[in-house]
Amino acid sequence: MLLKSGLLIFSAIIFSCGTIQNSSKTMETNKDAEIEAQKAEGEKMMAAGYLPGRIVYSDLADDCEYTIQLKDGEKDFYYVDPINLDQKFSTDEKTIWVKLTWLRRMNRCEKAAPVEITEIKDRAE
Numbered sequence: 001m002l003l004k005s006g007l008l009i010f011s012a013i014i015f016s017c018g019t020i021q022n023s024s025k026t027m028e029t030n031k032d033a034e035i036e037a038q039k040a041e042g043e044k045m046m047a048a049g050y051l052p053g054r055i056v057y058s059d060l061a062d063d064c065e066y067t068i069q070l071k072d073g074e075k076d077f078y079y080v081d082p083i084n085l086d087q088k089f090s091t092d093e094k095t096i097w098v099k100l101t102w103l104r105r106m107n108r109c110e111k112a113a114p115v116e117i118t119e120i121k122d123r124a125e
Contacts, residue, residue: 067079068098079112082100082117085117099119
């Protein structure tokens with residue numbers, strides 16, 4: 001009897017380890033597929049003229065309340081001041097896809113140039 005229960009416990013442990021390893025591999029495969037899908041979506045959006053950006057909130061004096069952080073090369077960033085940012089996108093650290101029109105007018109803050117948003121969409125990241 002002891003031998004049968006020991007064999008059952010050992011078998012259960014072996015089968016559960018195999019299931020954990022398989023689910024771990026499945027999770028890795030799903031993650032890789034998700035990353036590839038995000039890359040493909042990014043390439044498609046950039047080909048359509050969108051720029052990847054991040055909404056940044058500031059409560060400092062003489063600073064724009066909301067700016068959009070855009071990437072300039074591999075490591076550098078620059079900021080733009082959207083004059084027509086919709087309230088639903090007024091969330092700190094929100095990632096977006098955006099099309100902009102540069103404006104020739106006086107800056108409202110030092111760090112960002114004024115722009116008008118022509119199109120904006122949520123970006124999953």
